[in-house]
Amino acid sequence: MKKISDLFSRSNRKRILFQSFFFGVIATAGVISNAFSLSSKAYAQTPPPIVNNxxxxxxxxxxxxxxxARQNAFEEIKKLIGNGEIPKIVCNDPNSISGLPKKAQDIAVNYCAHAQKIVQDNGLRFDQFNKITIELQNNNMLKRQVYNTLLRLQQTPDSR
Structure with a gap:
């Protein structure tokens, strides 16, 4: 049986120290290479922003x-339909408008034309506006950015 003093002999200590150093170097190299490979993957996988400021x-x-205008159109259509549920109206989906009574269809079409002009007057194409609207449903960061911008615009006089 080995004595405790034998475990700590000079040659044993050198061997243990060398092994610890060797495993430390390997572990450190692994961590560093892993960090570089993860960071390069993250950059490669990060998509460009969908919407700029x-x-x-x-x-x-x-x-x-x-x-x-949207609230006004909604109220007018609500008066025409009465107690019935107002269907979801999507400007770029003719089927959502065709299910309405004729006069309500006219109101919806007029609103959509007005909305399209507003979008263009604010420097966007209607397809860009729709793309952002769709992206908002799944992108919480974009949703927060738009929400904060809406708040800022409503608090700043003459911002529009």
Missing amino acids: TEINSYAQAVLAMEP
Whole structure:
């Protein structure tokens, strides 16, 4: 049986120290190479932003500008339909409008034309506006950016 003093002999200590140093170097090299490989993958996988700040600002301005017209159109259609449920109206989906009574269809079409003009007046194409609207449903960071922009625009006089 070995004595405790034998475990700590000079040659044993050198061997243990060398092994510790060797495993330390391997572990450190592994961590460093892993860090580089992860960071390069992250950069390669990071998609470019879908919407830039100018588009977010234009989108928010358009939303604020069209909101009074949207509420007005909604109230007019609600009066025409009465107690019935108002279907979801999507401007670029003719089927959502064709299910309405004729006079309500006219109101919806007029609103959509007005909304499209507002979007264009605020520097966006209608397809860009729709793309942002769809992206908002799945992108919480974009949703927060648009929300903060809407708040800022509503608090700043003469911002629109």
